[in-house]
Amino acid sequence: MSTQEPFSIEQFYKFLQQHKLMAGKCLKCGKIHLPPRPLCDNCLSQEFEWVSISGKGKLLTYTIINVAPELFQALTPYAVGIVQLEDGLKIPGMIQGVTQEQLKIGMELTLDFGSCSTTKQWHQWPRYCFKCEA
Amino acid sequence: MNGKPLVSIVSAGMSRFGKLDGFLAREIFAGAAKEAFSRCPKLDPKSDIKAVFIGHMGEAYEHQGHMGAAIADWAGLKGVPVTRTESACASSGAALRAGIYAAMSGLADVVLVGGVEKMTHRTTAEVTEYLAMASDYPFEQWNGITFPGLFAMMATAHMHKYGTTEEQMAMVAVKNHYYGSLNPKAHMQKEVTLQAAMASRYVAWPLKIYDCSLITDGASCIILTKPELASKYTDAPVHIVGSGQASDTIGLYERQSLTSLNATKLAAKAAYEMANVKPQNIELAEVHDCFTFAELMAYENLGFCPAGEGGKLVESGETRLEGRIPVNISGGLKAKGHPVGATGTAQAYEIYLQLTDQAGKRQVKDAKVGLTHNVGGSGATAAVHIYRRDR
Numbered sequence: 450m451s452t453q454e455p456f457s458i459e460q461f462y463k464f465l466q467q468h469k470l471m472a473g474k475c476l477k478c479g480k481i482h483l484p485p486r487p488l489c490d491n492c493l494s495q496e497f498e499w500v501s502i503s504g505k506g507k508l509l510t511y512t513i514i515n516v517a518p519e520l521f522q523a524l525t526p527y528a529v530g531i532v533q534l535e536d537g538l539k540i541p542g543m544i545q546g547v548t549q550e551q552l553k554i555g556m557e558l559t560l561d562f563g564s565c566s567t568t569k570q571w572h573q574w575p576r577y578c579f580k581c582e583a
Numbered sequence: 584m585n586g587k588p589l590v591s592i593v594s595a596g597m598s599r600f601g602k603l604d605g606f607l608a609r610e611i612f613a614g615a616a617k618e619a620f621s622r623c624p625k626l627d628p629k630s631d632i633k634a635v636f637i638g639h640m641g642e643a644y645e646h647q648g649h650m651g652a653a654i655a656d657w658a659g660l661k662g663v664p665v666t667r668t669e670s671a672c673a674s675s676g677a678a679l680r681a682g683i684y685a686a687m688s689g690l691a692d693v694v695l696v697g698g699v700e701k702m703t704h705r706t707t708a709e710v711t712e713y714l715a716m717a718s719d720y721p722f723e724q725w726n727g728i729t730f731p732g733l734f735a736m737m738a739t740a741h742m743h744k745y746g747t748t749e750e751q752m753a754m755v756a757v758k759n760h761y762y763g764s765l766n767p768k769a770h771m772q773k774e775v776t777l778q779a780a781m782a783s784r785y786v787a788w789p790l791k792i793y794d795c796s797l798i799t800d801g802a803s804c805i806i807l808t809k810p811e812l813a814s815k816y817t818d819a820p821v822h823i824v825g826s827g828q829a830s831d832t833i834g835l836y837e838r839q840s841l842t843s844l845n846a847t848k849l850a851a852k853a854a855y856e857m858a859n860v861k862p863q864n865i866e867l868a869e870v871h872d873c874f875t876f877a878e879l880m881a882y883e884n885l886g887f888c889p890a891g892e893g894g895k896l897v898e899s900g901e902t903r904l905e906g907r908i909p910v911n912i913s914g915g916l917k918a919k920g921h922p923v924g925a926t927g928t929a930q931a932y933e934i935y936l937q938l939t940d941q942a943g944k945r946q947v948k949d950a951k952v953g954l955t956h957n958v959g960g961s962g963a964t965a966a967v968h969i970y971r972r973d974r
Contacts, residue, residue: 458721484721510743510841512735513788514727518712521727529728531736531836541836542726549788554743574725 456485456497462574468562470504472538473497483538504560506532508579511544511552532558532579543578556581586858586971588822590686590694591813592805594623595928595935600801600920601703601770608645608701609657612637612802615697615925616658619804625816626693626806628659634691635665636682638675638698639924643713645701654699664691671717672873674698675803676927676957676966680828682807692812697804698929700922710798714923717960719834731795731874733835733961735787738876740841742789744891747879749789751894753780755875756793758903759911763918765945770799770920794875799920803929821938825858825969827851833963842891846965847884847956854954855886858969862886865908865969866950867937869930871958872915881956882910885967904947912937912945927966930955938972949974 454460456473461484464471473485477494483502488495511530514521521527528544530552544558558579596618598611620628635658639650647653651667670677675698682696702710714730715723723733741747757777763769780793806816813820829849832838838845855861862885870885872878879893887908888896896902902910913919913933916926934953936942953970 462721510736510740512732512739512790513785514729514732514735515784515788516707516711516731516786517727517729518715519708520712522708524727527727529726529732529736531841539836541722541728541834554739574721576725 454499456487458484461485465562465577466575470502470560471499472502474500481536481538483540502538503535506534506558508554508556508558509533509539510554513549528552530579545578546580551581586824586860588810588824589826590683590807591810591820591822592931592935593808593813593816593820594619594626595805595932596622597768597803597929597932598801599768600799600922603800608639608650608699608802609653611701611800612654612697612699613657615802615804616695619806623806623816631693632660632663632695633693634685635660635663635695636678636685637665637667638678638927639667640669640671640674640700640717641713644705660695670964671959672871672921672923673927673957673959673964673966674924677828677964679927679931679968680826680966683823683826686807686809692809694807695804696807696928697802698925698927699802700924701800702798702922703800707798722834722836729787731787731790734874734877735790736835737841737880738789741876741880744842747894750777750781751879751897752794752875753777754897755872755878756780756917758897759872759915759917762912762945763914766914766919769914769918770797771918790874790876796873796916796921799922801920801922801925801929803925803932805928805931805935819939819972821935822971822973823968824971825854825860827853827857828966831963833960835961843880843884844958844962844965846962847881847958847967850965850967851885854967854969860952860969864952865954866952867909867912867947868954868956869913869915869933870910870956872911872917873921873958875917877958878911878915885954885956904945909947912947927957930957931968934970938970
């Protein structure tokens with residue numbers, strides 16, 4: 450893996466477009482940053498390497514959104530949650546393909562790259578979501 | 584309870600909170616400023632006020648940036664240095680902190696600190712989007728997570744960990760709406776029953792309409808002086824004896840805890856230590872109930888009860904006017920309303936009224952020590968202040 454890519458959120462999403470979930474690991478203190486950062490908030494180092502993270506995790510918390518900004522109104526009601534991945538890393542996202550009754554704290558979810566699509570917004574970032582592997 | 588005064592409040596003003604059709608933020612603020620000026624006849628605003636700090640969150644509402652200058656001008660204070668502070672819903676809590684810096688630095692003996700927001704002319708979808716701008720853009724907003732959604736996720740985690748219930752959250756709404764009914768400036772001056780609160784529809788499960796604070800127009804301000812100058816302006820100053828402000832990750836997902844706000848804990852610790860008081864010395868508090876659940880979490884993070892017992896505390900009635908620690912007797916953000924930039928100094932306004940016996944039907948008798956707690960975003964900013972009236 451090249452270490453030339455900047456440790457930026459833009460680069461995180463470029464990797465995601467390639468169906469890779471990547472985080473930045475500080476070469477000095479070892480802290481892993483998801484999303485990556487250009488400056489380690491623990492030891493203030495600027496030296497990092499990319500590490501590949503498994504998209505499998507556990508649901509820490511969730512909600513069902515009924516009142517949404519205009520961009521998301523067509524999707525309501527939709528579930529969003531915070532998922533804990535390996536090494537204690539956490540990432541929020543929509544949870545698709547499950548009913549509210551099926552949602553349980555601690556359930557296993559997998560990051561799905563397949564739903565990625567670019568939008569008309571400011572950033573041409575892909576979208577990801579979490580799904581339950583049944 | 585012997586903390587040295589940092590600054591003294593010699594006056595305060597607040598507009599009516601509500602749907603103030605036909606008025607811009609600057610016009611609403613002018614009314615709040617006029618009330619503060621009228622309340623303090625010994626003050627000559629134009630010559631005495633040496634600095635102005637204005638909390639204001641969103642340019643999007645009125646397509647108006649640079650709000651500080653517009654506010655100072657419309658308040659009759661053109662020429663005075665003014666700075667707008669933006670820390671989401673804690674914008675005027677941060678303005679208050681900045682005003683304390685200014686007064687204590689010696690650069691400004693008398694400081695006007697306030698806040699304003701004009702929101703109700705926008706649709707709910709627009710307001711939802713503008714408020715969400717105070718959350719993390721690349722992961723939270725990007726995934727359609729709203730502000731109610733962020734607090735809902737904290738509530739879900741809290742329910743799971745501690746057994747907190749939707750009914751306990753609704754009890755906060757019932758309490759705060761009752762006190763809102765006693766506040767002639769509150770947005771919603773009517774009571775709500777537990778049944779009605781529980782039956783309202785979900786905004787972001789488990790939070791319902793009645794768990795959410797209101798979209799409100801309003802302005803508030805207080806006038807601070809160096810403590811040794813306070814007696815020049817009033818016989819009944821309220822001293823600020825503790826000030827804490829803290830920050831945290833902008834994204835909820837990067838935090839250690841999903842069931843408490845570390846910024847609140849840090850700000851409270853700093854304020855308590857500075858004031859040399861303990862949570863049990865606080866006689867009334869205005870806390871940031873942007874959602875009913877946030878009030879329960881505030882009880883815990885401010886030390887009014889142990890972690891996980893916020894629901895039990897509201898259930899016990901101890902946070903009502905006649906209880907051990909009356910909370911949000913103004914009606915809170917829930918019923919008084921939440922014009923986001925105005926909220927921090929509106930909390931200070933309420934404590935000022937209470938400690939100077941001007942709170943009318945909702946007066947907490949003989950109160951001497953009060954606390955305000957103002958949160959920005961999902962908890963990336965918190966400001967806690969402690970107030971004392973020497974009777």
